[in-house]
Amino acid sequence: MTDMTERIRVVIAEDHYLLREGTRQLLETSGHVEVLATVGDATALYEAIERLDPDAAIVDIRMPPDHETEGITAARRIRAEHPGIGVVVLSQYANALYAFELFQDGTHGLAYLLKDRVGDVDELVRAVVAVTQGGSVIDPNVVESLLSRKATMSRGSLGELTDREVEVLTEMAQGKSNSGISEALFVSESAVEKHINSIMMKLGLDPDDSGLNRRVAAVLAFLHSYQPGDQAS
């Protein structure tokens, strides 16, 4: 990312004033991001996006007026109205339910990160970059929380994945490349390739579909196997 010549132009929507300013400072100190505006609610966010046409928006999941999941609604609306703008949703919930809600209409240009990520500016910036390029990112903690579930809860595909494959999937969810995964798991890149193909097959995905999205699709298929009421046999 150090090779980026142009800074990414973002808008931040966060109702907590201190955190809003903290996030702005943090992103600006990274040198890769230019914060065009910071707003406190969804309405102001839509206005800012119309006015400033940023590359990406960083949106708090809970915003006025109801402090529920306004951030997710806003992210999906922005993606629908401005397909060129990526959205990173910052959430305090590690539950996969919210990620799934966010990715309902598609995964392109959307990221679901826990707010803790503001402590790791590189990761935050990497997610911003990914969404501007049309990619997707899911917070590793969200995936981990799923992995900690007992195998008895298994429905659908999870039971069929080996432990190693689940590890590879977790790394994929973080938007890592094959080389990144091989580095993280101390295995060869060809082994990673083999695992990914196996995962794709088990999840019923087209292994020839290349790129970042098929990785997220894999994670989503994985997540989907946990959705309530989805009693896959």
Added chain:
Amino acid sequence: MSMGSRLVSETTGPIDHVGHGVGDRANRWLIWAVWFLALVMFSGISSGLRRTSGMPLLAGLGWIAGVMAIATLGALVVWKRKSLVQGWLLTGFAFSWSVGLFAYHFFGFPFIGTGSASTFDLSLTRSLIAIGDSAFVLAVVSFIFLLFVGHDGSLPSPRWQWVAWFLVGFAPLMIWGQVRNAGRVVDVDAWLARSTWWSFEGAALDPNPTDQILDLAAISVAFVFFSLMGWVLWHRIRIAEDEQLQQLKWIAFACSAVLVWWILWVPVPESGWLATLQTLLPGPALLLFALGFGMALFKYRLWDIDLVVRRSLVYGLLWLVIAGVYVGVAAGFGMLAGAQFPIGVAIVLTAAATLVFQPARTWLESVADRWVFGKRASPVAALQSLGQGVAGSGRPQDIAEILAGTISRALVLAWVRVDIKGSPPAEVGVHNDEDETTLPVAWGHEVFGLLRCQPQRGARLGEEDLPLLEALVGQAALAIAHARMAARIVNAQEEERRRIERNIHDGTQQDLTNLVAQLAIARAKANGDPEVVGDLNRIQQDAQRILGDLRQLAQGIYPSVLRDGGLVSAIEDRCSRLPIDVNVRIGSRLAGQRLPVETEAAAYFFTAEALNNVLKHSGASRVDVALDLDGTWVNVEVRDDGVGFEPESDVGGSGIIGLTDRIRAFGGELTVSSSPGHGTVIAAQFPTRGVSTGQL
């Protein structure tokens, strides 16, 4: 049908009667007409009676009242079902009696006088006696036929046609004998002393063999027919059930009253006590006959006749009968005493008898009340039963059902319906077209619903019933108010949890997140100083750990998934983090459904608490959680394969008591089944309607 508050607000007073019985008025006129007629006849007869020594005034009254009552019943039956032979037989029976009585005693003696042949017109006397005795024969025949014909007016079997024809053929023979007998009357006093209803020879001072044979034949035939009658009745009672059995019992009662009188109608010395008894007996006997048929008709719908006569009227008639019998008994005793003792002693004895029979009369009246209106619980017993009932349950639905049942029993009502807002209606009995009484179920200014009720056909709620009704409804309303308050407290608790969770997420958690961001900025500014960066990293890790803990804490207080994803998501999420095998089964009716937030919270925290109990106490290796929606109820079941416990023991512990209290307060139900070594099943149901009381 949902009950609307509209219905309540339209109720102007606390108790509201609606509707008027039209048939009520017509019946009242009919009864008044009958009684007026009786009064006119009585005044005419009483003047004549006073001139005769044989028939005291009171006995005459008894005769008239009895005959009038039977005539009224017969007229009612004919009016309702003209084609039914029984109505005509009853009317014929009464008519024959009245003709006989009038010809014989009431019109006869005043005109003809008493004494030897020289003092009266012999041919007139003979004619009146002939008419009277013929009428009595017809009365007896009607009486026998009334018992022979069955419920539908037909004979027991085709073979009985012979019996019927024999009776029809024998009647003219009897009448001929009576006429012949009357033609031989010479001395009225002598004849009266020897006369019986079966006697052909009484009038003849020198009976011949023909008379004796006729007498024997008459008495034999009568014996055979009365026996046959008894046999038929006994046979019918044996095979009858329920209502029909009750009808037949009353008919048997009616007939035995008359038979006792007839059997006692034997020639006796004129001044003896038996003669006085004979004189007094017919009135009460006829009245009891009327009472028996009346009960069978009014209470047990004899011959399927739905007499729309107010029960209060029936009760009124019964009261008159009882009062009449009471006065008759007292006066009869007085007359008996008067015949034996000096007048002073007789008066004292009569007064004493009156006092002695007073409790009997009171008792008879209460018995009549029960016969007509059914058995009632005392107000105290009703309140006690309601109190015990509602103490066991906090659910408005249960309270409504207990209230409806108690009121229905206590006031012996035909129909009671209790609608409590947010609960299914409780209904007892069958709706009819009687006046409806409505009463709001309210405590203070808070109206919870409406009670509606109807008395039994022909009955009416008495003035003394309304205070009891109000007291019962008030007690139930108080119980509902308590249940609602408990629900509010529980819901307020959950509301508080939601508030705390919000504060953590939107306050402390955001502050801590900001702290983490600040640390990251500080680290960036540290320009790679390893010591500072190391410290900042450590602090940041601590902060992030605290943030994680805080997230867990908030999750425990009120899971965000419960709020945003609903009950099913939250329970799946909770179960996924259990350290033992879990199987979650979600019913198809519940999947994808969002329920009222109070219901979701109650069901979730119940499940979480039950799962905690499983982890803490059961030692189970596996737990099955099942949820489903059943109408307006959410059913939750948590089943483990742990050690279980003795349900009677305390081992179930405060956990279960706490659960029970909360669920009851919410208007739900909890069942726990367990036995040592066989695991535990905890099941609960939560209402999804009428739970929005938590909004304070």
